[in-house]
Amino acid sequence: MNVRRRSHRARSIGRLAHVHTSGNLEEQTPRTLLKNILLTAPESSVMMPESVVKPVPTPQVVQSSRRESSRGSLELQLPELEPPTTLALGLLAPGRRKQRQRLSVFQQGMDQGLPLSQEPRGNGSASSLTSSLNLTFATPLQPQSAQRPGLARRPPTRRAVDVGAFLQDLRDTSLALASPGDSLRTPVATLPTDTVLEDTQPFSQPLIGRSPSVYHSLPCLSHTEAEDAKRAVSHRTQSSGPRLQNHNPGKPTQLLAGKAKKVDALAVSFPNNSSAVSGEDGVEPLQDGVGEEAEERMEESLSVSKVVATTGTQGSVRMEKSKGHREMTEAAEAKEPEGSSGASLELASSTTEFLQARRPQFLEPAPPPSAAVLSSEPLEPLSTRLPPRARTPGPRPRQDPHKTGLSHYVKLFSFYAKMPMEKAALEMVEKCLDKYFQHLCDDLEVFAAHAGRKTVRPEDLELLMRRQGLVNDQVSLHVLVERHLPLEYRQLLIPCAFSGNSVFPAQ
Amino acid sequence: MAFSTTVSQRKHIKRKAPRGFLKRVFKRQKPHLRLETSGDLLVHLNCLLFVRRLAEESRMNAFESKCGVIKKEHVQAAAKVILKKSRG
Numbered sequence: 001m002n003v004r005r006r007s008h009r010a011r012s013i014g015r016l017a018h019v020h021t022s023g024n025l026e027e028q029t030p031r032t033l034l035k036n037i038l039l040t041a042p043e044s045s046v047m048m049p050e051s052v053v054k055p056v057p058t059p060q061v062v063q064s065s066r067r068e069s070s071r072g073s074l075e076l077q078l079p080e081l082e083p084p085t086t087l088a089l090g091l092l093a094p095g096r097r098k099q100r101q102r103l104s105v106f107q108q109g110m111d112q113g114l115p116l117s118q119e120p121r122g123n124g125s126a127s128s129l130t131s132s133l134n135l136t137f138a139t140p141l142q143p144q145s146a147q148r149p150g151l152a153r154r155p156p157t158r159r160a161v162d163v164g165a166f167l168q169d170l171r172d173t174s175l176a177l178a179s180p181g182d183s184l185r186t187p188v189a190t191l192p193t194d195t196v197l198e199d200t201q202p203f204s205q206p207l208i209g210r211s212p213s214v215y216h217s218l219p220c221l222s223h224t225e226a227e228d229a230k231r232a233v234s235h236r237t238q239s240s241g242p243r244l245q246n247h248n249p250g251k252p253t254q255l256l257a258g259k260a261k262k263v264d265a266l267a268v269s270f271p272n273n274s275s276a277v278s279g280e281d282g283v284e285p286l287q288d289g290v291g292e293e294a295e296e297r298m299e300e301s302l303s304v305s306k307v308v309a310t311t312g313t314q315g316s317v318r319m320e321k322s323k324g325h326r327e328m329t330e331a332a333e334a335k336e337p338e339g340s341s342g343a344s345l346e347l348a349s350s351t352t353e354f355l356q357a358r359r360p361q362f363l364e365p366a367p368p369p370s371a372a373v374l375s376s377e378p379l380e381p382l383s384t385r386l387p388p389r390a391r392t393p394g395p396r397p398r399q400d401p402h403k404t405g406l407s408h409y410v411k412l413f414s415f416y417a418k419m420p421m422e423k424a425a426l427e428m429v430e431k432c433l434d435k436y437f438q439h440l441c442d443d444l445e446v447f448a449a450h451a452g453r454k455t456v457r458p459e460d461l462e463l464l465m466r467r468q469g470l471v472n473d474q475v476s477l478h479v480l481v482e483r484h485l486p487l488e489y490r491q492l493l494i495p496c497a498f499s500g501n502s503v504f505p506a507q
Numbered sequence: 508m509a510f511s512t513t514v515s516q517r518k519h520i521k522r523k524a525p526r527g528f529l530k531r532v533f534k535r536q537k538p539h540l541r542l543e544t545s546g547d548l549l550v551h552l553n554c555l556l557f558v559r560r561l562a563e564e565s566r567m568n569a570f571e572s573k574c575g576v577i578k579k580e581h582v583q584a585a586a587k588v589i590l591k592k593s594r595g
Contacts, residue, residue: 401528401531402528402531402532404528405525405527405528405529405531405532406528408521408525408528409554409558412555412558412559412562413558413561413562414562415562416558416559416562416563417562417563417565417566417577418566419566419569419575419576419577420575420576420577421576421577422576422577422578422579424578424579425565425577425578425579425581425582427579428579428582428583428586429561429582429586431586432561432582432586432589432590433554433558435586435590436554436557436590436593437532437536438536439590439593439594440550440553441532441533441536441537443594444533444537444540444542445537445540448540454539454540454541455540455541455542455543456533456540456541456542456543456546457543457546458543458545458546458549460546461546461549461550461553462549464553465549465553465556468553468592468593468594469592470553470556477549480552480556481549481552484552484555484556485522485524485548485551485552485555486522486523489524489548489551492544492545492548493545493548493549505545
């Protein structure tokens, strides 16, 4: 009797709820039920107490959940599903009394327009998802749970948390990666280098580990970092130092603005090198990397610092600060092993800090001690950076649009590769793409000429892909289009019949 | 979208085709030829498949050399193979 009542109710509800199923209301498999629930029910987070969830046998739920898990898009909803379904089973197990109550509740739910509403007993949270699940599983669950109680398995409820935590981690890492850069750089100068930063290091774990420490190191060590940066960089460019001192102090602002970009590139190179190089090598590899990447820029920034130094030395008050800085820098320098990894961050953050006009008081005292320190050492490469930068405005505009277009495919490459990549490898990919485009255009020209045309048509493209082996008798072009292109493009490419005896795109 | 992977990384790959860029490249290479509008998209599809094959080949190369990072040599070796394949 219970079974009949339940089945009747479930069926009636099923008719209401499962509007999406075409016919076949008799066989409500878990698969179809779940599918309909997911389609109809709003998303809601379901937090079920473990005690209710565990002891209930759920062989069927496990099966259905497994089936559902095969569908990628519904994956995230699974952990929410499983507790409610087990809860439903738990509720179905007890006797008549509770069924009557559920019936009344169900009728209320019917009035309210909810397809299934069943207040779970002893549970405060009755989301529509839960209630919908409770009822839909009424019929099929009972026979199975009666037959095989021993096959009960604990549903992996942990999954919801994992996904949430994982997403949270993603946000954190993206935030942590984005925010230090944002906080450090001026908005104008950051735009090109932000993309560069994300481009070159999509997967570097060291960078992720480092980014929080950037935060911490930044506020306390800002002044020392500037000097560290200069000192580190100074080893590289020795010869240009004295030359730079002749720069008139008239263009510090330009240099600073230009420096911001350089330092950002520098910051980019730092994570690159730091990830590639083990930490215990100290500042040296960083310097090497820096020197390789942006030697000129070092010089420019050095000239700036020199310029500012000359202006700053006139302020005697700052000498005190500079002394303090010098001590701190020396102390920081003494901490070589930890400074190697910290130095990378410090350098990155410090150079950017140094460049920004935000902290002029640090800027000025920083150069004088650095000048004093560096006078013994070869040079401040930073100041030498800027003049070469100003010299080359010409060739850039021609290269940039081409490169930005290619960068789209380069990003796709790094995405498909799923592995961290070196910057040289990415440049290699760009070269390959260039060659590929040349080959492509040549082939298309040949095919069009063969057909006696001067316009390249999609048939030529299809022939090309056939010759490449991408399209064959098993796999047609339309299949490839469907697989790899988004819907909008698919509509444009594959002719589809519409109402009114029309086909779009017209053939 | 169809079949393609869910981007679970922080970098969201845009699915748009750089149609202007492709048209420009074609024009620059072959100014005497014309490219149709839907041909543009098929070129993009071709590029996608090429990049995918290249990436997988370089990934395999990196695995074979037991490297956790894709290096220039891997990409170079992969490019030789894949460019030869996609010559048509």
